[in-house]
Amino acid sequence: MTDTYDEQLLLDFVEGELGPEDRARVEKLIARDERLGRLLEDMRRDRDTLRQLPEPPTPTWLMDEALGSLERTMLLEPSPDETEARVNHKRGVLRRLSFTAAVAAMLLLCTFVVFQSLTNLAGPDVAFHSEGEHEDSEPILPGKGGPMIAKSNARAEQAPANPDVQSDPIAVHADRQSDPGTTVLIAKGGPAAGRQEALGQQAEPEIAVQQRAITSRAGTQQDVAQVAKAGPSAPGPQVHQLIVETPEQFDLASLVNEEIQLSPEEIAALEVVVNTNDVTLTNDQLISASAHLPQTNLIGPLTTRNGQKRVDPVDAQYMAQVSYKLEIPTDQFNNWVRNVSQVERQKQVRAGQRVVFQRRYETMDLARTWPRSKPDYNAILTEQLPLLRKTKATAVEQSSHTAVQAQNTKAAPRDDKKQVVINIPVYVNNDRVQAVQPTANRALEIEQTDAPPGDAPVPQTE
Amino acid sequence: MTAQPMRLSIERERQLVRQVQQGDRGAMGELLGAYHKRVYHHCLRMLGHPEDAADITQEAMARAIEHVGRFTGKSRFSTWLFRIVVNLSISHLRKRKVRRATSLDNPISGLDDGGAVPLSQLMADSTEPNPADRVQTSEQVDRMIRTLDGLDENLKSVILLRDLQEMDYREIAEVLDLPVGTVKSRLFRGRLALRRQLSRGENDQRHHGDDEVAAP
Structure with missing residues (x-):
């Protein structure tokens, strides 16, 4: 006997996500052909088996490696706060340099003017x-x-x-x-x-x-x-x-x-x-x-x-x-x-x-x-x-x-x-x-x- | 027997993600610490080899650390992380498939079939379950793991995400970048394929037992 079933309906039955009406439809199909019932039951059991697979022991070095990689990244890449701080620091340095240059230029100008005045006087x-x-x-x-x-x-x-x-x-x-x-x-x-x-x-x-x-x-x-x-x-x-x-x-x-x-x-x-x-x-x-x-x-x-x-x-x-x-x-x-x-x-x-x-x-x-x-x-x-x-x-x-x-x-x-x-x-x-x-x-x-x-x-x- | 890995609540995960986006790499460590066992478990069931699983897990976490800046937070962090893991695993399996011979005689793909699945063969193979088989033994677990190892990677990914990671269809669709309908189809076909392989194994074992009984 060869029959065709809706896989969506059968999947939802296996997953246990059918409503009462659809469940009744599937149960009718199962009652008509108990092999289908056994298959769906095996699939449910397989699903449960998979969900209950024991968690394997995880190698401890995995997380150590991950944390090491994370630390290296943290050291190499500055955080946004650090980046902002660095940008602010650079801006501050530039401001100080500009101010110093301006002061130096003013001093040079004043020195030149005074020197010129003194030279002219003497x-x-x-x-x-x-x-x-x-x-x-x-x-x-x-x-x-x-x-x-x-x-x-x-x-x-x-x-x-x-x-x-x-x-x-x-x-x-x-x-x-x-x-x-x-x-x-x-x-x-x-x-x-x-x-x-x-x-x-x-x-x-x-x-x-x-x-x-x-x-x-x-x-x-x-x-x-x-x-x-x-x-x-x-x-x-x-x-x-x-x-x-x-x-x-x-x-x-x-x-x-x-x-x-x-x-x-x-x-x-x-x-x-x-x-x-x-x-x-x-x-x-x-x-x-x-x-x-x-x-x-x-x-x-x-x-x-x-x-x-x-x-x-x-x-x-x-x-x-x-x-x-x-x-x-x-x-x-x-x-x-x-x-x-x-x-x-x-x-x-x-x-x-x-x-x-x-x-x-x-x-x-x-x-x-x-x-x-x-x-x-x-x-x-x-x-x-x-x-x-x-x-x-x-x-x-x-x-x-x-x-x-x-x-x-x-x-x-x-x-x-x-x-x-x-x-x-x-x-x-x-x-x-x-x-x-x-x-x-x-x-x-x-x-x-x-x-x-x-x-x-x-x-x-x- | 089952030891569920520690899982972060959605709120906690969102909080850690916000901290990561603000540059707190320590929160990234906490996220990886919460998911690394699940990742390794997924890789192990996906690849069937502890060393390969460890390598892929390490690679996946390294990529997550490297590209966490690209994570926008629109999806869950676990979804984003397992997308990396699945892609790496599938790529690894495809590379490995070229190198090794198929261990199973008739792997079921089922991807080229239509919307409906002929179940006659599967139903014919299905037998009345032995009451002893209803109790999950270590032998069944081992058989399941071996069967998973021979399953197509696309079907296996869906099954593992669904059963191991307990993701819903939408999350699986996000991880695999597939429509939800395709995810459901692959999941059903995968379960059928898994069932077929398990049934073949069970039948072979049953026949082997019968031969041993008849031999004396």
Whole structure:
């Protein structure tokens, strides 16, 4: 007998999950065929046997291994709390690092600012000026309209940034590396002004005396008389001293302990002026000092372009100031200053702007040194030769000083009130003419009767 | 004779699962401690070899520890754990089947049959049970274990999950990732196959006994 049964119904009967109705259906089937009943009963017994299978002994190492694996995992993998703690720790570290970096940056900035301020306050007694406009402009004779380098011990005063300063015949140049106590005054003027002076003519009142208050190192203020336009209401001849302190205060020896880094451009524009009483000795000493710096190209005032150095004893007799054009590597500048200072000892060594040109009245040998390519200043100055020779002879006879008084004798009938008398040593080299700062015993004096213009400051009266 | 393994209550299991999800690996240890004997028992009945059972149990617990972060808690932890165990066991059996010869002459699959099962043969084999057979002896247990060993792994998995782990159809369906109807079908066929093997054994033993009686 082959029959077909619903397995779902039979399974539920074996599992004991049938309801009363289905159970009755199955019991009817079992009653009809008792073999089915025996089979279902065997299946129930098998089920019970399976459910009552004894639990085998479990190896103890199984759980140990599992716990060991769990411990390793716990050690290797941080828990979420630990992860969060680590993240927070990292964030804290980053915050601290950021804060520290910010504080360090602020400190560095403050240090830099303070250092800059201190550097500017205690700057060197050196004024550096670019060659700029005077270098390429026509030579200008010193005087009212000519280029003039003066120096004071007053605190440097920054030239106003307004354009009016450029038009001012007197410009105050205080380089950022200059000593605050050093003010270099460069009297600007057109070639015509210098030419007029060279011709001995009465200069037009282009130059007046301008008074500016400049703070000295000690914090006090000193009035520095500067050349400016003279006003028509000046009561009478006045003498204005441009140099208010002796040049020794500008000794470059004070720079020895300061590290000065000059760019090649600044080096190229640098001229060192040495005040000495024995130019021959000084020249030799400077050459000797520079010999220790092989890369330094020292060109003395009487040195030819090919580097051959010589000193004219005749010239040396009258030369109290010597200008040297230097080509010094930037990193050797301080060494050079140190060497020169050791050579010169008490002498003044001053670095300043490369001169525009120099003029040397004493030698009178203008034909030998005057540049041919320049305007005919030779002819201009030749007209002054008799006067200059006479002045020199007088000076030699008196042997009192080396100052030369240059007077414009060829000027047209001039108004005494506008007469300007300049006592200034001026040197001439083979290419440029410059009004050089006088030494202490040769204070630059300007006599003039003109009063400054109404809008100009009251001139300093000595 | 039967020693039921310690079982966690549903609430306790959920509590431990929450602790595990919060990173408390100690709770994971407690869960494994509660289930490792059941797992080993299942593997032993599934694989029929203590060493293989231990290896699979160890592997299953290691995987559970490794991947407990993926357990979302939507099902019971035991369900998730036995899914790992069954998959590992079936894979192990399939690998082992390739290596060894079939020990049984006619293993019953029954999977390719239709919804209804011809029971004529089984009913013909069924005999009036001996009253002594109604008492469960160690010999019956051993015979059951040996019979289980020769059963198809898919049928055996369902039977073991149902009888050893006492899971309902839904849980078995979750573990095996099968529909509940398929689970019931496999369970019935598995019980029939098991019964057939047991009946054959019983008949062989009975015939062997008759021969011994007739021999003198």
